[in-house]
Amino acid sequence: MSFLRTVKTVLWSFVGIRKRSGFEEDLGKANPFHIIAVALVAVGLFVGGLIALVHWVVKN
Template sequence: MNIGRTIKAVAWSFIGIRKGSESQQDMGNLNPFAIIAVALVGVALFVGGLIALVGWVAK
């Protein structure tokens, strides 16, 4: 399992820019549970960043 490749695949998916061939290749090579774990961490960081930004702006 390559965690760097998993993070890259999830990051590109968040942005929405991904070639179909690369996406299909990743689906065959990456562990689905690792993708879910990395995605959950990414969402938590994104939401935490938004909460921090709103708190800073509202101060």
Template sequence: MTDSSNRPRASLWDTVKAVGWSFFGVRKNSAYQEDLRKLNPLHIIAVAFVAVVVFVVVLVLVVRHVVASAGA
């Protein structure tokens, strides 16, 4: 069992970048391995949840705008 206090910690921005790259499915293996060492899984889940909610809200707003402008 390893001591987690010696692990380097990632910033919130590092977590946001990792989640963003995962949305596109593009990531270098070396960067992925570094993320595994640094990122907290709970932070990844929280940021991913917020990102999905924002993505869905943006899609709904775009669809509503397109439908409203097509009916006018």
């Protein structure tokens, strides 16, 4: 599974709107360590973005 496909799989999981067949197909091809790594980076970026947004709103 390519890196971009792994990122796409994780992002679809965050949104939560995916057909079950597509989800099962991705899980069959995915490396669990890659999924975990991409998910941790995505969560970090999301939380960092929220923190930056709050700091920006409070500062203004």
